[in-house]
Amino acid sequence: MFTLSSKNVEESPQFKQIIVPDGSVKKDLVPKVSNKELVRWYRTMVTVRVLDEKAMRLQRQGRIGFNVPTTGQEAHVGAAAALKDTDWIFPAYREHGAALYRGLPLRTIVNHYFGNNDDPHRGRRLPGLFGSRDQRFVNPSAPIGTQIIHAVGAAYAAKYLKDGTVTMVFFGDGATSSNDFHSGMNFAKVFDVPCVLICQNNQYAISLPVKRQTKAKNLVDKAIGYGMPGIQVDGNDVFAVYSAVSEAAKRARKGNGPTFIESVTYRLGAHSSSDDPTRYRSKEEVETWEARDPIKRFRTYLISQAILTEEESKQIDADIVDNLNQLVKEAEAVEKPPLETMFTDVYEEMPWHLKEQLENLRRIMGGGK
Amino acid sequence: MFTLSSKNVEESPQFKQIIVPDGSVKKDLVPKVSNKELVRWYRTMVTVRVLDEKAMRLQRQGRIGFNVPTTGQEAHVGAAAALKDTDWIFPAYREHGAALYRGLPLRTIVNHYFGNNDDPHRGRRLPGLFGSRDQRFVNPSAPIGTQIIHAVGAAYAAKYLKDGTVTMVFFGDGATSSNDFHSGMNFAKVFDVPCVLICQNNQYAISLPVKRQTKAKNLVDKAIGYGMPGIQVDGNDVFAVYSAVSEAAKRARKGNGPTFIESVTYRLGAHSSSDDPTRYRSKEEVETWEARDPIKRFRTYLISQAILTEEESKQIDADIVDNLNQLVKEAEAVEKPPLETMFTDVYEEMPWHLKEQLENLRRIMGGGK
């Protein structure tokens, strides 16, 4: 029933953990980060969770078309926090935290969820699949694993241009079976590019548990076959994630090439708004992981260190909920993108045949927008 | 200049070698095989070399269209010898030895080289890309690596049918970068199929040395990321290859799943009849490997053990040459396959549109064959 590797993993010497699930810490490992910054992390993590709950509700009400929940994986805000703002992030689709940390406005995400005319993607994407040039947060596709080699290519470009940039790519445990995990890992090390490859091992690829995805003892072992250094971290521990990525980014920036990080975490919710996880996993299993909740753990730590009071923490939660509700209200009122956005951005300039198709459609729709 | 891993490799404890390049042996490791069988191995290895030389000459004379030389890699006859005749082999394109050992008539191969009407592939393939159902020697494509997952799927079928069959797949060092190396290795272990995956690391993928193909310390290390056992052998040592494959096949047949074998060898000739290897490697490097020639080494051993006399060995060589020359003469005289073979075997039954295309072509060619 309980097939997770996490228990053995925690005992393995390579496993990095700083905040223990009960909120206490391994003191000497705590990264040197200002209190203000820690509160920023916390606020971002909570925003992700609140957004997630809201989006699931909106989806069930038929107000948005889809949602990919990230609940349980919020500690990956720490991965974004370990980079410079100029570094590039190639997300999969559970990296709302990294996007928000980077400064992608929550308003933009909400507009995107509604696919309205203020959505930078012009309503072309499934809610959850967003990106932003300003934040160097690249637009993901849906096919699994393809972005890994993109991050590696971008890192090559950064190395070629000698601009000191590092790229980081997120992907799941399922993605380790994909073609471009293989090409990405291999090219990354062959060309020793400044790239951090971080696998959020959330134990499942939809219904398939990681133990049936691969027989590697630990996902981190996959690095060996590419001659790449690997780190395994507790992915529900924002400090551990932060410090692993810091180490990897430092290595990359020094010119010492890529690092593979296996971040052991758990998807507490459904795979997506179309999924029913009770078909393939037990309540007990989920509860075990709820006890390792990254937000709870971090909150306990912050309060225990008097970085935050109980009250402040509640105020943060309430503010985020209010703000989000307001943004939803506003986004829902924005009109949808005009008809021609179905035809723009296929090419830099619209070729004759697309113009003709657009005109023809307009004629039939009777001048419809 | 000299970028090969072979030196360090030979010192590594995991490296299997039985016949040392000078022809002497590590006695306790010599496999128990009858003298008659050893002579069969030897004869097959020599046939491969003679065929290779002949085919290169025929190609240069414009009598056949292409050739892929295998000189230097003949010890892989030992891999075929370690299997049962009922086991399936999925070759790449340098496995002439395995085919001949299996009993594929040399005549058939020669007919295939000429693409004549007695070629079982009806003149459809580049010379060198052949297979045979009777010998359970599957027809390779040209795209690199694709056959790896086929062998794994066939092994699954064998396991499902409980017929005790093992499959073996050959591929090169370059193929370890391919998509289906990754899928093949992963599926093989996830489903624990009876498959032997053998990589002929001949140091190059056309011009790219293996050290730039991957940064894995040794190719055999790639097995770790799939949780699969790996063996590294001297691929110029027919005993070592035989015993590694025997071990792997035994494991597979017992139900203990797949094994990855890295067989360290060297392509002494050009990549193909279109290639000029002096562009990318030195004479000295080639000479170092010539000293490790698998046939010379095995001959020295056979003679030193009085399994073969010097004279007998010369007679074997001469017989093979004569026989081959005769076969070439005969094959060259056979007519080419009839026109309709361009259209047959696309489907089991020829659909209307192919019939129409054939008829139309016949009409234009004026009843041409």
Next chain:
Amino acid sequence: MPELTLVESIRQTLSQEMEQDPKIVLLGEDIGTNGGVFRVTEGLIDKFGPERVIDTPLSESGIIGFATGMALYGLHPIPEIQFVDFIWPGWDQIMSELSKYRYRSGGQYPAHLVIRTPYGGGVGGALYHSQSPEAYFAHTPGLKVVIPSGPKDAKGLLTSSIRDSDPVIFMEPKRIYRAFREEVPEGEFTVPLGVASVAREGDDVTILSYGSMLHKALETADKVRDEQHISCEVIDLRTLLPLDITTIEKSVKKTGRVMSVTEDTKTAGFGAELSALIAERLIEYLEAPILRVTGFDTPFPFVHEPDYLPSVNRIQDSVLQIYNYSYGGASK
């Protein structure tokens, strides 16, 4: 006869064929424990066990290549690709291997298998859960391409596909997975591959279609009958490769006016092949341009999906154009 949805009909067919042919195994992502993301294979793992209903790792190249290996060995695997949009990591296996094995081996190694995969729009799936790439498959000799338009045909066509020794791409219009029920014969039932059906007889205009678009074509046929008294003959192609040219020719010779309705992108889409065949074989029967109603030449959109897919309005517009067409007397 019981009334089944498309999903139920496919599930029943798989189950019945598996009962009588132990060489059939199913494989794919989430098809076992989870019953498939569209629940097509629901319950089959309980009935046939995990050795015949195999949950695979996340690799389409692996799934298709693994199935190909099984087929070479003599099994009759039926891989499922979760969405056809995700088939491309396995495209090399289809294009270079599966479609060419029989030919390149001189008939020694055929690959008897069926790839099942949901395709098409209408479910709010955007770029990567909506595409209709049938033209790529139809342009690949060695493959057969089959698309049912409803539960009954699905049973007949899938049964024939499973028993056919050539590799078949069986594309399931997911938009109508549960859209309606149809009587489906309970026992063994086959529909031959390569044979179209006349879904609606008519005299004025021929509409060629398949899959979920067939229903839009039929809807339009109703509409133009009611509104303009135009009689459309609607043909359900059912198999795109090899195509049933006889049924097409017969209809076009009768109507002289023909168009196609397909969901894929227009340029070099499957409608182009239909137009081309007619333009090379039947030009003297034609009394109007051959029109194509298709998806647009863009990636598949999200918010504008209803505008993207061929609609009754768009189809009607084309019917009227060709119905009202008369040669303007233009000449060289």
Next chain:
Amino acid sequence: MPELTLVESIRQTLSQEMEQDPKIVLLGEDIGTNGGVFRVTEGLIDKFGPERVIDTPLSESGIIGFATGMALYGLHPIPEIQFVDFIWPGWDQIMSELSKYRYRSGGQYPAHLVIRTPYGGGVGGALYHSQSPEAYFAHTPGLKVVIPSGPKDAKGLLTSSIRDSDPVIFMEPKRIYRAFREEVPEGEFTVPLGVASVAREGDDVTILSYGSMLHKALETADKVRDEQHISCEVIDLRTLLPLDITTIEKSVKKTGRVMSVTEDTKTAGFGAELSALIAERLIEYLEAPILRVTGFDTPFPFVHEPDYLPSVNRIQDSVLQIYNYSYGGASK
């Protein structure tokens, strides 16, 4: 002006563009030390160094994905795929990523790159070194597809492709890599994308072609002029996507008789799109069926390659068919 082969012209163009744009990097299998298996990139690694002329591991998915990443970051990479037959392991990267990046990101992440790849038959390459898969690319919105027919155009088209911010598949007809020389402007020279050229003016029959087949079409035009006094207008499409419809329309309106000559397999090949466009736009000008001369719907053979490729005889046969055609008065 110096006379160059196609290979030399492409090499010169790459070199000149690399000199003036440091963002250009080349990558691919065996393109560095070895100078490419067709020697197109010979000498470039000495001139530009291994950081700009990159020998990659054996992975087309890697090559194309890696290049895409570079392009997103702002470089202008030019990956080479050794033979187009080997592009399919990277097809997911083209189909799902490269072609859709601009669209899906709302224009934020365009991918400015050119994939160069030799294609086509005529070199004795059999199944996997001969194919002409342009229709797959042309069916993929977001890509541009460019095919030169000779050294001079190659320079102009490649220069334009390199400077274009959309992803371009630049297909090189390897059969004519060294078949003839042509004067090629030494300095900067561009030919706009999306514009066909009239390779031969004529009045009776329009032949649409591109790449190495253009030369077969021209040869045939000579032959039917000499033998039957038929005047063919031969159009070199040069860019398949987006296509130059204006030049096609002008010619067909003039001749009323049109056919295409392409090397790819027939069904759903690029010729189908040409026929379809004409059948929907120009039917009233047509005086004959629209014929297609193509490769056959089989894998690419070895021994029978000369019979497989469109020959002058086969093209002539179609020219005569449509030239001699007159409506038989068939009607509904």
